[in-house]
Every structure is written in C-alpha cells, then in structure tokens.
Amino acid sequence: MFSNTLDNYAHNNNLNGMNTYFKVLFGIVTMLVSLISTSPVVPLIIALFMSILIVFIAKVSWKFYLKFFLFPFSFGLITFIFMAIFFGVGAHILELGIFNLAVTADGFNLGLLVFARMMGGFTCLAFLALTTPMTELFSVLRLIKIPQIVLEIAMLMYRYIFVFLDEAINMYHTQETRLGYSSLKKSFKSMGMLGSNLFIRTWMKGEQAFIAMESRCYDGSIKTMKKQGSIKTMGTRNLVLLVLFEVVLIMGVYFTGSFRIF
Amino acid sequence: MNIIETKNIIYQYPDGTEALKNVNFSATKGKIVMLMGPNGAGKSTLFLHFNGILRPTSGSLKIDGAPVSYQRQDLMKLRQKVGIVFQNPDDQLFAPTVAEDVAFGPLNIDLPEEEVKSRVKEALKRVDMEGFEERPPHYLSGGQKKRVAIAGILAMRPEIMVLDEPTSGLDPKGAFQIMRLLCKLNREGITIIIATHDVDIVPIYAHEVYVISEGEILKKGTPQEVFEDKELIRKANLRLPHITHEEDQISFGKSYPLTVSEAKKRIVEMTRDYKKFN
Numbered sequence: 001m002f003s004n005t006l007d008n009y010a011h012n013n014n015l016n017g018m019n020t021y022f023k024v025l026f027g028i029v030t031m032l033v034s035l036i037s038t039s040p041v042v043p044l045i046i047a048l049f050m051s052i053l054i055v056f057i058a059k060v061s062w063k064f065y066l067k068f069f070l071f072p073f074s075f076g077l078i079t080f081i082f083m084a085i086f087f088g089v090g091a092h093i094l095e096l097g098i099f100n101l102a103v104t105a106d107g108f109n110l111g112l113l114v115f116a117r118m119m120g121g122f123t124c125l126a127f128l129a130l131t132t133p134m135t136e137l138f139s140v141l142r143l144i145k146i147p148q149i150v151l152e153i154a155m156l157m158y159r160y161i162f163v164f165l166d167e168a169i170n171m172y173h174t175q176e177t178r179l180g181y182s183s184l185k186k187s188f189k190s191m192g193m194l195g196s197n198l199f200i201r202t203w204m205k206g207e208q209a210f211i212a213m214e215s216r217c218y219d220g221s222i223k224t225m226k227k228q229g230s231i232k233t234m235g236t237r238n239l240v241l242l243v244l245f246e247v248v249l250i251m252g253v254y255f256t257g258s259f260r261i262f
Numbered sequence: 263m264n265i266i267e268t269k270n271i272i273y274q275y276p277d278g279t280e281a282l283k284n285v286n287f288s289a290t291k292g293k294i295v296m297l298m299g300p301n302g303a304g305k306s307t308l309f310l311h312f313n314g315i316l317r318p319t320s321g322s323l324k325i326d327g328a329p330v331s332y333q334r335q336d337l338m339k340l341r342q343k344v345g346i347v348f349q350n351p352d353d354q355l356f357a358p359t360v361a362e363d364v365a366f367g368p369l370n371i372d373l374p375e376e377e378v379k380s381r382v383k384e385a386l387k388r389v390d391m392e393g394f395e396e397r398p399p400h401y402l403s404g405g406q407k408k409r410v411a412i413a414g415i416l417a418m419r420p421e422i423m424v425l426d427e428p429t430s431g432l433d434p435k436g437a438f439q440i441m442r443l444l445c446k447l448n449r450e451g452i453t454i455i456i457a458t459h460d461v462d463i464v465p466i467y468a469h470e471v472y473v474i475s476e477g478e479i480l481k482k483g484t485p486q487e488v489f490e491d492k493e494l495i496r497k498a499n500l501r502l503p504h505i506t507h508e509e510d511q512i513s514f515g516k517s518y519p520l521t522v523s524e525a526k527k528r529i530v531e532m533t534r535d536y537k538k539f540n
Contacts, residue, residue: 011401135358135398155358162400163352208353215313215346216414217338217370222357225365225378 004064006129007162013058015131022234024140026242027128033249034120040112041256042249043120050123058131068126076118083111093262105262112261134158142224143231152222163205168198263327265291265422265453266312266344271321273307273477281307283477285321289422289455289470294448296464297457298488299474300499305457306349308474309424312455313344326421342371345415349426351407352399360386360402360410361395367418385417386410389443405436412443422453429460441467462503465489465520473498485520 015023034043055062085096088106095102141151171194175181180190266289273282281304289295299305310316311323314330314337323330330340348354357363364385368378386392389409399407408428415423428444429437441463448454458464464471465485473480473488475498481488489495489502505525506518519525
C-alpha cells in the first residue's frame with residue numbers, strides 16, 4: 001500500500017539519515033537564490049543540480065520523479081510561451097503570422113527568466129518533499145514557532161490523508177468491480193458518488209476519532225513532546241559546505257546577471 | 263471485589279430508542295471478562311459508559327466502589343483508570359508517528375516530559391513494538407496498529423482495559439499475539455474487559471462471560487455455565503464453539519468440552535477408562 005507515493009519516498013531514500021535542519025536550510029536558501037537571480041542561468045543550473053541530487057544521490061526512482069516533474073514543467077512552459085508572445089515591447093524576433101502576433105526579445109527574456117525561476121524553485125521544494133518525511137518537518141516547523149493550532153491541523157491532515165486514501169482506493173475498486181467506470185458518463189457518476197460518500201465518511205471518522213481522543217483525556221489541544229535538537233545539531237562541516245555552495249551560486253548570479261539570449 | 267458495577271443502566275438515544283435496557287454488569291478485579299453478543303447488541307454503547315463518554319439515561323455506575331462523578335476533573339481521572347481500545351485502530355491512531363500517538367495520553371494528564379518519554383518506551387516494549395517509534399501508522403500492519411493502540415492506553419497506566427473486538431480483522435497470528443498480550447497484561451494485574459462475537463476464543467481466555475443481545479444482558483456466568491444453555495446462545499444469534507458441536511457425534515457424558523485442549527484431555531481419559539474395563 002502507498003508504495004509509489006511521495007510519502008513513501010520521503011521515508012525511504014538515501015538521504016533519509018541526513019540532518020533535517022541541514023536539508024531544510026539547504027532547500028530554502030537555494031530556492032531564495034534561485035528567486036533573486038536576474039538571469040535564467042543560475043536557476044537552470046540549480047534545477048539540474050537538484051534533479052541530479054534527487055535521482056542519483058537520494059535514489060528516488062527517476063520514473064516517479066519525471067512524472068512528478070512533468071506537471072510544473074508543463075505549467076512553466078505554457079507560462080513561458082504566453083509571456084514570450086504577450087509581454088514586452090520592442091523589436092520583433094519572430095513573427096507568428098496570425099493575428100499580428102509576434103515574439104519580442106523583451107518578452108522572450110522575461111518568459112525564460114520566469115520559467116527558469118519556477119524550475120529552480122520547484123526542484124528545491126521537490127528535494128525537500130522527496131527526501132524529508134513530513135513527520136520530521138513538523139519538528140522543524142515547531143522550532144520556527146509556527147502557531148500550535150496550525151501544526152495540529154497539519155498533523156491531523158497528514159495522518160488522515162492516508163486513512164481516506166485507503167478508503168477511497170477500496171471504494172474505487174468496489175465500484176470498478178461493478179463496472180462503474182465502463183463509460184465516460186458512468187465514470188462521472190461513480191466518481192461523484194465516491195466523492196460524496198467519502199465526505200460522509202470523513203464526518204463519521206471525525207466523530208469516532210474525537211471519542212477516541214476524549215477517552216485519552218483530550219482537552220482541546222494536542223500536546224507534543226519537545227524534541228531536543230536545534231540548528232546546531234547540523235554540524236560545522238555541513239554548515240561550511242552549505243555556505244560555500246550558496247556563495248558560489250550567488251557569485252554565479254552576480255556574474256551572469258546581465259546574460260540574455262537575445 | 264467488583265471493579266466495575268452497573269445497576270439497571272438504561273441508555274436512550276436522542277430519538278428515544280433504547281440502546282441499553284436495564285443492564286446489570288459487573289467485573290471482578292483482576293479477571294478477564296468477556297461480553298459476548300452479536301453486532302448491534304449494545305456492546306460498544308455500554309463500553310462508552312465505563313469512562314464517562316456517555317451518561318446513562320437512568321441507573322448508576324460504580325467504578326472501584328465509588329459512583330462515577332461527571333465533573334471535568336474526575337472524568338480525567340476516570341479516563342486514566344479505564345482505558346478503551348477501539349475496534350478500528352485507524353480511529354484511534356491520529357498522530358503522525360507511533361511515539362507521538364503513544365505520548366498523547368500521558369501528555370494530557372500533564373506528566374513531566376521525562377516521565378512521558380519513559381512511559382512511551384515502556385509501553386511500546388510491553389506490546390513488543392520497540393523500534394517503530396518514528397514510523398507513521400499507515401505503514402504498519404493491522405496487528406501492529408492494534409498493538410500501538412494498546413500501547414497508547416497502557417502508557418496511561420490504567421487499572422481496567424476495555425477492548426472492543428480486539429481480534430476482528432486480524433490474521434490468525436495477529437489475533438493470537440493480541441490475545442497472548444492481553445493475558446500477559448491480565449497477569450500483571452490489569453482487569454480486562456473484551457467485547458467479542460468470536461465464540462471460539464471465549465472459553466479459552468474468559469473467566470467471566472456475559473451474553474448481551476438487543477441491549478439486554480441475557481446471561482452471566484463461567485464459560486461452562488453460559489454455553490450450557492444452547493437455546494439462549496442461539497437466541498442471541500451466537501453459536502457454540504466449534505469443538506462443542508462435535509458433541510453431536512461423540513458423547514462426552516454430562517458436560518461437553520468447550521476448548522480443543524479440554525476435548526483432547528477428555529478423549530484420552532475416556533480411552534484409558536475403556537482399556538481398563540476390557
């Protein structure tokens with residue numbers, strides 16, 4: 001069950017044993033560098049670097065990663081195309097020949113930059129999502145003083161996503177057994193029934209969970225054990241490596257800042 | 263001494279239907295008590311009275327000789343004393359990791375951090391689930407989830423443990439492990455109350471048995487006494503243990519055996535007697 005999910009990869013990958021704070025800091029700082037870059041060069045390098053980390057070092061199945069990557073990639077590509085055509089003024093570099101549409105150098109550069117930043121930012125997040133289990137992220141979130149109520153809701157959501165995923169898969173199978181998805185029209189109907197049924201289930205499960213929690217002296221707030229551990233557990237070596245890496249990237253941003261294809 | 267005692271408990275749903283009708287239930291301290299009944303007989307409803315989640319419409323409930331008080335502070339103490347393990351462990355396990363879930367109860371009764379940690383460790387050790395601390399519950403098997411749910415209750419150090427269908431949905435090995443664990447806990451001094459409709463496990467583990475059907479207690483006694491009344495068992499939509507059905511073919515004399523080991527013993531005895539006479 002759940003073998004090909006993000007969560008499973010987050011729990012079982014080669015970078016699992018690495019310090020959580022290091023991974024979070026690395027992911028976020030690199031993402032920020034990708035965002036402040038004024039040329040597409042550094043973000044694209046970051047995207048490539050992160051992808052290599054995910055597939056070859058963390059050993060996440062490349063098929064899964066490719067599928068995961070495809071959605072933001074296609075979204076980014078569409079953004080790129082639209083920006084290239086509709087944004088910017090000045091000399092045309094390519095006439096489309098219909099409706100007087102044309103690609104301008106300005107628009108092209110802007111589109112490419114946005115696309116590159118998106119890919120850079122996404123791969124950093126993907127690195128975090130694929131190598132760090134949610135359960136460990138919660139302790140980082142607690143450390144940076146995210147409000148307790150937000151954390152509680154996030155924790156409950158995380159747990160119940162899988163409970164309901166399980167139920168939804170079971171329901172889907174029982175519907176499929178009775179040919180609920182044999183035509184498009186039937187599929188829509190079955191899917192609707194599944195959705196509404198699941199909604200009612202969440203209601204009932206919520207009630208059950210509340211009774212079970214009340215039986216264990218629940219008083220309205222979920223208390224959690226403080227995990228010892230702070231940013232310091234990261235180690236000097238990791239910190240130095242991180243700083244060096246980010247400095248190199250920022251220098252890259254500085255030197256390629258005025259780079260334009262057109 | 264009766265650690266739980268209910269007197270003429272009636273429970274009505276808001277729509278007026280009676281879920282429990284004049285229930286007189288008592289559990290002797292340090293025993294395994296089984297409540298046997300078909301689906302919808304009111305077993306779970308009765309259990310929710312034991313820790314004050316539901317309040318009887320009429321009748322009284324005594325825990326450890328004292329009537330239950332529904333003051334907030336007293337309820338907290340009661341829930342610590344009486345732990346309920348629910349039928350579906352997915353309803354009970356809500357935290358992202360096993361350790362956090364087991365720690366939930368002890369943290370709610372405001373124990374110091376160190377104490378909570380040692381209790382979590384101890385509880386997981388008692389149910390044989392060490393090494394699973396940081397796992398999310400959805401990667402555990404049914405039996406493992408059940409054991410974690412039991413650990414979550416154990417960590418509160420209850421005197422009474424109430425379990426709703428502890429073996430349902432488990433494979434034979436998982437079910438056996440749970441029952442063995444419950445016997446161990448019982449030997450360590452916890453009174454155990456189990457609702458079940460698995461009649462084959464009843465004579466093996468129970469000291470006292472209740473038969474409940476449609477919100478009414480039909481009979482109380484030792485397994486031998488309860489299963490003697492075949493008519494009643496059938497009326498309650500239950501059946502006799504498998505080995506007892508053999509009685510139709512082999513005559514064991516006056517009372518019939520309820521467990522395989524007992525039947526074996528009796529057969530050996532009978533053949534020995536037979537040889538003696540010839």
